[in-house]
Amino acid sequence: MARIAPSILAADFADLYGDVRQVESAEILHLDVMDGHFVPNISFGPPVISSLRERTDLYFDTHLMIEHPSEYVEAFQNAGADRLTVHVESEDDPGAVIESIHDHGMDAGIALNPDTDVGRVEPYLDDVEVVLVMSVQPGFGGQSFMPKTLDRIERLDAMGAAEIEVDGGVNSETGPKCVEAGAETLVIGSSLFGQSDVARALADLRESVGIEAKSQ
Ligand SMILES: O=C(CO)[C@H](O)[C@H](O)COP(=O)(O)O
Ligand SMILES: [Co+2]
Numbered sequence: 107m108a109r110i111a112p113s114i115l116a117a118d119f120a121d122l123y124g125d126v127r128q129v130e131s132a133e134i135l136h137l138d139v140m141d142g143h144f145v146p147n148i149s150f151g152p153p154v155i156s157s158l159r160e161r162t163d164l165y166f167d168t169h170l171m172i173e174h175p176s177e178y179v180e181a182f183q184n185a186g187a188d189r190l191t192v193h194v195e196s197e198d199d200p201g202a203v204i205e206s207i208h209d210h211g212m213d214a215g216i217a218l219n220p221d222t223d224v225g226r227v228e229p230y231l232d233d234v235e236v237v238l239v240m241s242v243q244p245g246f247g248g249q250s251f252m253p254k255t256l257d258r259i260e261r262l263d264a265m266g267a268a269e270i271e272v273d274g275g276v277n278s279e280t281g282p283k284c285v286e287a288g289a290e291t292l293v294i295g296s297s298l299f300g301q302s303d304v305a306r307a308l309a310d311l312r313e314s315v316g317i318e319a320k321s322q
Contacts (some may be wrong), residue, residue: 111136113295128304141172145245152185159186228305242274251275256290278314
């Protein structure tokens, strides 16, 4: 069953909880952490996640676009993250970071950029709870979905990925195609928080992807 993971990258940071409370029914929240090195942008880190943790029980799906994830596993655990997804292109050994994430009691994911061969995540498929497929170059919201992602999702599905999450440019047009290709979790930022009525936009997106409201 597909699900939508709202990405707060496109939310109003001055009224962050105001936006988050409008997507409480989603059950999962996508948190984009950027360090200005792995990607040319800086977003937010553990303090923001920790503050949100005090306000919501949403599952915190934390996407680490940082060069050295191994150095921050404990900080994100303390902040209340439920899952840490690290990039296979990061400077650290993915296998060791995944093990550390599990040792800290969190779920682990492996992410790959649009131009990275899908074969690079194969060694980790049995060890992670999710594979995050970037469908835009990481670093910024509001970009257009790269159509080649659909083949990549199909290949990862055939390789036996447990859960496939697609991230970037997902909307009512591209979302259903991702689900058909084998994705389960759709990260949606600007098509959700960029809208005047966020809760309505979430309901409409669910409908376009064929998700029953009560299952979300
Ligand atoms: O990881 C990301 C960017 O690096 C974001 O999760 C992604 O871009 C979501 O935003 P949008 O739906 O606006 O594309
Ligand atoms: Co993301």
